[in-house]
Amino acid sequence: MTIGPATASDDELLRLIQAGDEDAFAALYRRRQGAIYRFALRMSGSEEVAEDVTQEVFMTLLREAGRYDAARGPLASYLFGIARHQVLRRLGRDRPLVPIVDEAGDGEGFCAQSLAGGGDPLADLTRQETIGAVRQAVLALPAHYREVVVLCELHEMTYAECALVLDCAVGTVRSRLHRARALLLTRLRAAEATDSARRGADRARCIV
Amino acid sequence: MNCVKFEAVIVDLARGQMMDAGAREGGLAHARECARCGARLAAEQRLTAGMRALAAGDDLAEAPVALEATLRAAFRQQATLPAPAALTRRFPVWPLVAAAGILVAFGLIINSWLRRPPASQPGVEVSGPPAPAPSPTRALPTPPSELAETRRPPRVHRPAGRPGDAARRLNPAPMTDEAELGEVEVATGFLPLIYDGLLPPLESGQVIRVEVPRFALISYGLPLNAERADEPIKADVLLGQDGLARAIRLVH
Numbered sequence: 001m002t003i004g005p006a007t008a009s010d011d012e013l014l015r016l017i018q019a020g021d022e023d024a025f026a027a028l029y030r031r032r033q034g035a036i037y038r039f040a041l042r043m044s045g046s047e048e049v050a051e052d053v054t055q056e057v058f059m060t061l062l063r064e065a066g067r068y069d070a071a072r073g074p075l076a077s078y079l080f081g082i083a084r085h086q087v088l089r090r091l092g093r094d095r096p097l098v099p100i101v102d103e104a105g106d107g108e109g110f111c112a113q114s115l116a117g118g119g120d121p122l123a124d125l126t127r128q129e130t131i132g133a134v135r136q137a138v139l140a141l142p143a144h145y146r147e148v149v150v151l152c153e154l155h156e157m158t159y160a161e162c163a164l165v166l167d168c169a170v171g172t173v174r175s176r177l178h179r180a181r182a183l184l185l186t187r188l189r190a191a192e193a194t195d196s197a198r199r200g201a202d203r204a205r206c207i208v
Numbered sequence: 209m210n211c212v213k214f215e216a217v218i219v220d221l222a223r224g225q226m227m228d229a230g231a232r233e234g235g236l237a238h239a240r241e242c243a244r245c246g247a248r249l250a251a252e253q254r255l256t257a258g259m260r261a262l263a264a265g266d267d268l269a270e271a272p273v274a275l276e277a278t279l280r281a282a283f284r285q286q287a288t289l290p291a292p293a294a295l296t297r298r299f300p301v302w303p304l305v306a307a308a309g310i311l312v313a314f315g316l317i318i319n320s321w322l323r324r325p326p327a328s329q330p331g332v333e334v335s336g337p338p339a340p341a342p343s344p345t346r347a348l349p350t351p352p353s354e355l356a357e358t359r360r361p362p363r364v365h366r367p368a369g370r371p372g373d374a375a376r377r378l379n380p381a382p383m384t385d386e387a388e389l390g391e392v393e394v395a396t397g398f399l400p401l402i403y404d405g406l407l408p409p410l411e412s413g414q415v416i417r418v419e420v421p422r423f424a425l426i427s428y429g430l431p432l433n434a435e436r437a438d439e440p441i442k443a444d445v446l447l448g449q450d451g452l453a454r455a456i457r458l459v460h
Binding site: 029030033034037042050051058059063133177181185188 | 251252278
């Protein structure tokens with residue numbers, strides 16, 4: 001019985017790819033491109049960067065498939081590792097061009113009270129503004145905190161899986177995540193305070 | 209559980225991670241008792257909910273469809289090209305560079321050797337104008353590192369060996385069967401001959417003694433003393449299994 005590309009494992013697909021099987025490459029791409037694209041998107045906040053990174057990840061796989069060592073971890077982690085490297089390189093290169101996040105809020109009248117305290121969390125968290133604020137707060141994190149948040153929180157990786165991608169100790173992942181979440185809460189509280197002050201001023205202006 | 213220990217488990221509690229049951233119960237109990245830690249846990253839980261909302265918001269985001277076509281085209285292009293790494297392994301550049309350097313160095317040495325007047329010596333075929341006899345203790349005043357002094361042995365057929373090592377291993381080896389034992393001859397080291405095309409690896413070789421006019425050295429890229437162009441010179445040529453000359457050394 002032969003294994004089709006749709007049911008083959010990543011490692012089997014990689015062997016087929018190395019043997020020149022284009023369908024296997026397409027199957028692996030379809031299986032993994034979404035996660036890689038979203039990782040790059042969440043890390044960079046740019047669809048253009050995410051597309052470039054996704055392309056570069058699979059081009060690297062084409063060129064250097066032999067460098068993957070199954071003993072060091074699953075292929076998915078290997079691909080995330082390439083993506084991370086590419087994203088960090090792009091972020092370093094494009095840093096002067098990245099628009100500065102408005103620390104005072106995104107201008108959409110969002111208030112982060114749902115995260116920093118008060119209100120009905122479930123009702124508030126469904127709001128698009130909340131999602132936007134969290135996204136901005138994540139993007140404002142330093143890269144080494146951001147990647148842990150993206151992998152553990154948004155991609156729901158375990159600490160061990162994340163450590164594999166980042167090539168660091170599990171304890172490092174835990175401590176970075178703890179620190180990153182504290183930074184996120186601080187930023188969201190600051191956003192809430194600014195938003196409250198702005199709304200207060202708007203209300204006062206209306207009264208006057 | 210106190211506040212310090214609670215801080216160590218708060219993230220796992222807020223994220224609903226698998227954790228020790230005792231630590232979970234202890235943490236939750238502390239959060240109920242301590243207002244500050246209770247508020248901290250509530251904030252962390254709301255942050256977790258916000259993260260999950262963010263993840264769900266772009267969970268369907270994917271790369272543009274056109275990217276797959278681009279990558280498939282790249283795959284087909286890649287499949288038609290030989291792997292660069294394999295090329296590098298099969299045809300390393302450094303041996304060619306090293307061989308060229310050695311050839312130039314030997315060329316300079318041989319040039320100075322050929323410019324010297326020929327020495328009369330028993331057993332060595334010399335033609336041309338007579339020259340002052342050298343010291344009897346020295347066959348030729350040539351640097352010992354460049355000229356190997358050998359006694360003539362029977363001709364040998366070299367067994368297979370590593371291609372790159374063939375010329376080097378043959379250097380100090382016995383060479384010909386032309387002369388009697390005890391007769392001393394002086395030879396240069398083997399000079400590798402470089403061809404435009406790539407030769408198959410040297411699997412076996414045979415050394416033959418030839419006598420050629422000096423001007424024939426030009427075809428091997430060796431320098432020529434124009435005044436003695438017509439004089440013959442002895443040389444040992446290393447022939448590969450394909451009959452092509454792989455290396456040459458001059459014998460005096």
